Amino acid sequence: MTVALDPTIKLNKIEKAKAQKDGLAVKDEIENFAKIGWEAVDKTDLEMRLKWLGIFYRPVTPGKFMLRLRTPNGELNSAKMRVLAEIVQRYGEDGSADITTRQNIQLRGVRLEDIPEIFRKLETVGITAVQSGMDNVRNITGSPVAGIDADELIDTRELGKKIEDMITNSGEGNYAFTNLPRKFNIALEGGRDNSIHAEINDVAFVPAYKNGELGFNVLVGGYLSAQRCAEAIPMDVWVAANDDVVELCRAILTVYTENGLSEGLRANRQKARLMWLIDQWGTEKFRSEVEKEFGQPLARAAAADEITEDKKDYIGVYPQKQAGYHYVGLHVPVGRLDAETMFEMARLADVYGNGEIRATVEQNFIIPYIKTENLETFLAEPLLQRFPINPTPLMRSLISCTGSHYCNFALIETKQRGVKLAQELDSELEIPQRVRIHWTGCPNSCGQVQAGDIGLMGTKARKDGKTVEGVDLYMGGKVGKDAKLGTLIQKGIPCEDLKPMLKKLLIEQFGAKPKESTP
Numbered sequence: 001m002t003v004a005l006d007p008t009i010k011l012n013k014i015e016k017a018k019a020q021k022d023g024l025a026v027k028d029e030i031e032n033f034a035k036i037g038w039e040a041v042d043k044t045d046l047e048m049r050l051k052w053l054g055i056f057y058r059p060v061t062p063g064k065f066m067l068r069l070r071t072p073n074g075e076l077n078s079a080k081m082r083v084l085a086e087i088v089q090r091y092g093e094d095g096s097a098d099i100t101t102r103q104n105i106q107l108r109g110v111r112l113e114d115i116p117e118i119f120r121k122l123e124t125v126g127i128t129a130v131q132s133g134m135d136n137v138r139n140i141t142g143s144p145v146a147g148i149d150a151d152e153l154i155d156t157r158e159l160g161k162k163i164e165d166m167i168t169n170s171g172e173g174n175y176a177f178t179n180l181p182r183k184f185n186i187a188l189e190g191g192r193d194n195s196i197h198a199e200i201n202d203v204a205f206v207p208a209y210k211n212g213e214l215g216f217n218v219l220v221g222g223y224l225s226a227q228r229c230a231e232a233i234p235m236d237v238w239v240a241a242n243d244d245v246v247e248l249c250r251a252i253l254t255v256y257t258e259n260g261l262s263e264g265l266r267a268n269r270q271k272a273r274l275m276w277l278i279d280q281w282g283t284e285k286f287r288s289e290v291e292k293e294f295g296q297p298l299a300r301a302a303a304a305d306e307i308t309e310d311k312k313d314y315i316g317v318y319p320q321k322q323a324g325y326h327y328v329g330l331h332v333p334v335g336r337l338d339a340e341t342m343f344e345m346a347r348l349a350d351v352y353g354n355g356e357i358r359a360t361v362e363q364n365f366i367i368p369y370i371k372t373e374n375l376e377t378f379l380a381e382p383l384l385q386r387f388p389i390n391p392t393p394l395m396r397s398l399i400s401c402t403g404s405h406y407c408n409f410a411l412i413e414t415k416q417r418g419v420k421l422a423q424e425l426d427s428e429l430e431i432p433q434r435v436r437i438h439w440t441g442c443p444n445s446c447g448q449v450q451a452g453d454i455g456l457m458g459t460k461a462r463k464d465g466k467t468v469e470g471v472d473l474y475m476g477g478k479v480g481k482d483a484k485l486g487t488l489i490q491k492g493i494p495c496e497d498l499k500p501m502l503k504k505l506l507i508e509q510f511g512a513k514p515k516e517s518t519p
């Protein structure tokens, strides 16, 4: 998008690079990049602009790229999953995939020379990776049980897809929205349990009745970052559950993009998320600017929303609103998949369901439409040994960001460490309640530590005069109804001291009891 330059504002480094050449421009060069090889690609194109196509250069594994897709509302199916499995399979040990904290899929080990062919394959099953990184709108999240949950208020799948199509020009790439001041998160809730973490999205739609009509109240400005974490605040707007939602997203994104320069959002990247514009203007001015762009009066918010339940994790077997069918949520330890398990997921979805697969923000997946009479055989399938429906208590709610294995921001390794610790504590303690432990490798908080009952954020700690891997401890995150962010409790705990510390915490604050046979 062409934005009017205010000459008094000093652009930050990224803004300068974007002004020189839009990120999306690499779309026309990708065939050439694939031919010349990644070492010959211009540094800014390689490390920055390729992210507009979802291609992430990984300094930790040079030459082996991460490809971030878009899966609005977490909707996948067996055909998509098979194509994704084929892509990672060709990379052997290097190939894997992650279910992300935005209900999305990232592929690993990908080679730049294969990208044109990969994009062609993805297109055949309706997947795009465009505009999934850097200053773009991230995956649109929605309830993972949309359309199958008996208590559902609004099925958000179609709206989620329409928003994505508006932003990406149906996957072709859309220069209108490739130059936001910063990343941008949109979430649509259709159920009652705030499955999408409305509180940490730049724009969140939550179900609400106005004059007897079901639509959405709109929250704005939520985000997590190293410098500041802000809970989304009411925009004092209600919209009907129709194309107005798409139009409102367009209007908000346009206001955010066009006012980025005059309001200084393009000078300091730490102060460039939507909340900073709302801070500068106040909610009333923000609302009226959006209203102008929307082109017609916006209704004031409904008095109450319909978020009335605690957040579910969807693991286990649940009846669907369609009589005779169940959906089954399988637990994927810290979201990590490999080709073999992905092929199996696709097979199970075809054999037992209708081919659909849903991803969750807890980094797990759901297979819907399993006939009641086939449940028993389904539950005996070998994949359920690896991805169980009844994981042990801490494993069940474990979330982790990528960590140092692939992410160069990481201060610590997260996924393996998180799994090991949860398994050990589960084997040593009787834990009577759900305890949600979130790990994140650095203060960017991709693993949403502020949402956890216990949040562990990677840092460097001191032990015996040496610098060691450590964590800052967060506690008190509440999700679902009345969600609120957890806060920092203790800084710089060496990872090697973490187990006894967590054990004590679980016993004293979460009612855990040591199992008799363990120390």
Ligand code: SRM
Binding pocket: 056, 058, 066, 068, 098, 099, 100, 101, 102, 103, 104, 105, 106, 132, 133, 138, 139, 182, 183, 185, 197, 200, 222, 223, 224, 225, 226, 227, 273, 400, 401, 402, 406, 407, 408, 409, 444, 445, 446, 447, 448
């Ligand atoms: Fe994130 C940057 C991974 C969800 C806040 N995030 C990154 C990068 C791209 C950094 C990089 O280039 O290495 C990470 C890629 C590592 C890799 O190889 O996987 C990364 N973020 C992730 C994922 C994969 C974590 C996961 O394991 O699930 C999630 C991908 C979501 C998706 O499908 O698009 C992911 N990141 C989040 C979330 C959670 C959410 O959206 O609910 C947040 C906090 C919420 C938010 O954004 O407000 C988050 N990521 C960040 C930030 C801090 C943003 C800021 O305003 O400062 C960064 C750093 C940045 O953008 O400068 C970041």
Ligand code: SF4
Binding pocket: 401, 402, 403, 404, 407, 408, 409, 410, 411, 440, 441, 442, 443, 444, 445, 446, 447
């Ligand atoms: Fe990387 Fe930090 Fe995000 Fe983890 S929180 S994925 S370490 S940027």
